[in-house]
Amino acid sequence: MSYVLIDKMFLSQRKSLCFAGANCDLSTNSFELVKVLDSVSTIVTGDRQSRFTMRVVVDESSREVIEQPHFRGMHHLVTASFGQANIFVFDILRRTVSAHISSATAKDEKFWREKLIPICLGILGPAMGLVPMHCACLERGGKGLLVAGNSGAGKSTLSAALSQNGFNYISDDWTYMSQSYGKLVAHGTSAPVKLLPDAVRHFPTLRKFDLKTSMNGELAYEIDVAETFLGQIKKTCEPRWLIFLERVQRTGGEFLPVPSSETQAYLECSVERLPTQLSEASAKRDQTIKALVGLPCWRFRYGGTPQSATQYLHEFVAVQNREVYA
Amino acid sequence: MNKALRAHPDLMRRFVATPFHFTAMNGPNLFAVQSNDLEIALGLRRHVLNHWFLGHSGSSSWKIVRDVLAPDNTDTISLFQDGTIRVLQAGTGTILLYDRERSEVLGFLSKKTSVEHMVSCLVPMLMGDLGNSNLSSFTKK
Structure with missing residues (x-):
């Protein structure tokens, strides 16, 4: 069994980003991920309504690649897993995405641009008027x-x-x-x-x-x-x-x-x-x-x-x- | 524009009907469970009456769905916590979500995960202490 406890203190890499008009406050332990998401982001707007938080722990020892997605949701919570090494949890009420991913996933710009960011906007969008x-x-x-x-x-x-x-x-x-x-x-x-x-x-x-x-x-x-x-x-x-x-x-x-x-x-x-x-x-x-x-x-x-x-x-x-x- | 073509399928299984409801009271504390599976609803109710009320105070609401469509590779268990949300995943198909602030437990049980395993093993893991809670480390194995 493995367990991951996201502690904001240790997610030292912080960046404000913007995807499709929604501002995103990213915290992670991976500089690589910041670079990748920065390249996908547009200019941050001043809109405080359309804002969500993303906290991502990257397991640097894991090289596991992205597998077939599995989505489930109930009430305000949605999970998306792409194999055992990559799990995302969306909290629509609190407008947060928490994730534990492999280092291979953190570096995969195509995955973030084409899959994960559209998924984030699709799931959290309604809470931000999107x-x-x-x-x-x-x-x-x-x-x-x-x-x-x-x-x-x-x-x-x-x-x-x-x-x-x-x-x-x-x-x-x-x-x-x-x-x-x-x-x-x-x-x-x-x-x-x-x-x-x-x-x-x-x-x-x-x-x-x-x-x-x-x-x-x-x-x-x-x-x-x-x-x-x-x-x-x-x-x-x-x-x-x-x-x-x-x-x-x-x-x-x-x-x-x-x-x-x-x-x-x-x-x-x-x-x-x-x-x-x-x-x-x-x-x-x-x-x-x-x-x-x-x-x-x-x-x-x-x-x-x-x-x-x-x-x-x-x-x-x-x-x-x-x-x-x- | 055909309405049937336009309707979105419930890909996340968010709207599975859960006709089996039970509630139990312990003083001011209310426990409510709902499921699409009678065995799950009864098993949880029994667990709460025999164990939960002894060690926990406060009300809680549970909704657990038997997910026959989910993949059934239940070899690895992982537990994930961010703030008030805790997620337990067993394989791909069994997912339990605990929102401590709202006192809600939500989840999906794959075909092969037994109710016994859920109440005796998975639920205590989900709701218990995270071992030695050295919060300075975010990944423990």
Whole structure:
């Protein structure tokens, strides 16, 4: 049996960090981990509401690598283990993450950037007024376009195509929504775009990459948008439009307005249920959802290649901008 | 937008129904247990009546779920404490969480972990002293 007692006095490495608009007070015994997380962090904001504490003990003698994740949660506590050597405990009420990890995990930037930070934001986000939303987010001219849709609708493929065609990439799968001074803000985590094997039809350059098994067991290409598609990555934007993506057989594209009641129903169903112990977090989240429901919303039905869909979206954004200035 | 497609599965098993409830009183102290497994609920109640009330004061609330979906490799036990939260993990699938401040014990028991093992071994480990509590060290084996 082993036991780990986290004593703050011995976590001598301290750093203030920021992920997707949420400030994080890190304490750890590992300088390596501070370096890794600092490289993932954005500039710390002055927002005291969106703040959580992370205490990580790194076992320098352990070299065990990350294994398949196992998540369980009850009331305000959630655990995530990645094998016996890597355990994370999330306390949503107290907004803390406590962890005991191996030295190999501490150095694994990809794990923190692509898995652990999004997991932290997904679990603790609601307590900080941050709503994890299952949608892609692109930005053009300072205005954000949220692209929602069921799995398989083509959010990631379209995000990749848009990032090659004049849109800045924020996220392709999970976007974190918050409110700052009454404005909605969409945050990404610079996670790679995840493209299913058949995306190679539209992006032949993917042939030089290997398929990987992602956290949900799917086989996919995990691609850095900036390196592979020479796209620009942005961390945040102010969302202006919400689009529900729907693939159809016939070639072409059309935009149909979506009533706010339908948007609300979609958003409420797509966020995770929270236990009754987290009623305050639930209320904060409802406020952000209410702001999202106020966005102009369309259903975008399209058939054909993702590259052709980008043309429709360019026209759509141009028309919307003209209407604003008219 | 099909509602069934949109609904999120309960991946963390947060919302497993726990129809078996028991409560017991010892003076002003209330003990409440709930579980999805009658054997767990009865075993905990028996343990509390015979042992817990003798050595502990204050109320406590327990919710333990039999987790048949969890992996069942119960060879290693690890105990982890940060402030008021203590976590015991046996293998991957058995996880017990103790929030001292809120007097709550929450957890999941994998298929192979017996109720007897839980009450006689895991619960005392979770709630007992951490041996010689030399707080200057954060990792002990």
